[in-house]
Amino acid sequence: MDKHQKSPLKTALTEHGVSRRDFLKFCAIMAGTLALPAGFTPKIARALESAKRPAVVWLEFQDCAGCTESLLRANRPTVAELVLDTLSLNYHETIMAPSGKRAEKSLADTVAEGGYLTVVEGSIPTVDDGIYCCIGGRTALDIMKEVAAHSAAIITVGACAFYGGWPATTPNPTGAKGVKDVVSGVPIVNLPGCPFNVDNLTATVVHFLTFGSLPAVDDLGRPLFAYGRRIHDNCERRGHFDAGEFVQAWGDEGHRKGWCLYKMGCKGPVAFHNCPTLRWNEGLSWPVGAGHGCIACAAPNFWESPAYEPVPIHQLTPPSTYPDAEAAAEGLSPAAAGLIGAAAGLVVGAAGAVAAQRLGKEKEEE
Ligand code: SF4
Structure with missing residues (x-):
């Protein structure tokens, strides 16, 4: 991007009257949400301001559209929404302007370009060759496999795209499955929840734009920053x-x-x-x-x-030292669990103090 040319995000922030201070506050919150040290705030700000608009394909299969509702939930433009707006949402059946063949052309053109982010909402039926969910004459299974093959990464949102959700409940007549069960060879991060929390999608996108990769995940493919704590x-x-x-x-x-x-x-x-x-x-x-x-x-x-x-x-009334429930369940003594809890509290407290100090310094500099 030409250095004199304004980034899409900078333009959007100016147009919506978002101050630099509010933008930096958002970046600090994102650093906190991603469990990064406060020192990452300027790096996130630089990355967001200079990021190109990554193309995104949003596929919706067997679901209740609750995750799309979650995406559209805010009643006023926030910095988080403006960041999501910097994505080039090339295909989303529920909210895109084109319809019919023109909508399908948007998808075909994006797939031909490749290297886009794919967001998936809803489960994928697999029995009877997947005929229980068809869009534009093609099965969800067929569309999912083709779109995945040219994606840089896949983000699943909600319970259905994670493991099948309510369409997969017994007796699961359509053979509903989550994305990880029908796609391989592409990095996948799962943001389950019913519905998912859009702020976790914002943080995942911020991580992708800042570091060029998806965040670290647990053994269920869920980002640790969002699903690492009980x-x-x-x-x-x-x-x-x-x-x-x-x-x-x-x-x-x-x-x-x-x-x-x-x-x-x-x-x-x-x-x-x-x-x-x-x-x-x-x-x-x-x-x-x-x-x-x-x-x-x-x-x-x-x-x-x-x-x-x-x-x-393990027990209904553990001591008042706030031990980790799992540690207590595994037989750690209450005193040791309490010490670990206290140490964790100190670390969090210290991080908060550093963040407060930095924010104070930023205020002085302003
Ligand atoms: S403290 Fe009680 S209400 Fe809160 S998560 Fe634990 S069991 Fe649930």
């Missing part, structure tokens, strides 16, 4: 769990006081997701915050697990 260990009701204060019935006194929802079937002790810290609706709340237990919607087969039955865990 919900229970970051839950605002955790103090009540530790104190043995549980909701016993919907609407009882404990429920009104915001006590722990474990006995109402909350899956927080076995679920990994950044819901408690990222939250939903522009950071307003999240299911447990609103009074309903976690249903572990980012876990495989969650649609088949009983939502209101408590999950087995």
Whole structure:
């Protein structure tokens, strides 16, 4: 790009009246979301400002379109949306302007160019040659394989594209599968959830634009920055769990006081997701915050697990030192678990202090 030419993102920020300060704040939040040191903020800012518009193909198969709703959820343009707008969304059946043959031509032209990012929403039917989901006369299976073969990387969004979701529940009449079960040879990162949280897509895209690669993932292909920590260990009701204060019935006194929802079937002790810290609706709340237990919607087969039955865990009232639930379950002594928790708290606290110092310095420099 010509150095005097404004990047698409810079133009969009100017047009929407987003200040440099707000943009840098967004980059700092992205560094935090990606679990990067605060020092990465300027690198992220430079990468976003100079990034070319990567082409994106968004495929939607067997689903409820909830993940597309999640994508479109914000009611005002935020910096995060402007960053997503810098993507060249060449094909998305639900929101693209062209239709019919012209829509299919957009897809064919993008595939011919190659090197694009593919986002997949929905599961892929595989029985009877995949005839239960056809678009433009072709099966989802056929489209998925062709689009994947020319992709730089694939990002799956939601439970359905992850392992099949609700279309794959017993008896799974269409043989619904997730992307990882029908595609190989292309890097895949999974952003499960029902629906997925669009802020995790923003962070994944920011990582891709900054480092030219997808973020590190766990053994289910989920990025560690978003799915590396247990919900229970970051839950605002955790103090009540530790104190043995549980909701016993919907609407009882404990429920009104915001006590722990474990006995109402909350899956927080076995679920990994950044819901408690990222939250939903522009950071307003999240299911447990609103009074309903976690249903572990980012876990495989969650649609088949009983939502209101408590999950087995080692002990109901661990000490008040906030030990990691898994460590406690594996037999680590409460004192050792508490020390690890305290050390982790110190590291997080120190990182926060450094970030605050840096932000203060930026303010002075401004
Ligand atoms: S069981 Fe659920 S509500 Fe209770 S502290 Fe854990 S995550 Fe929060």
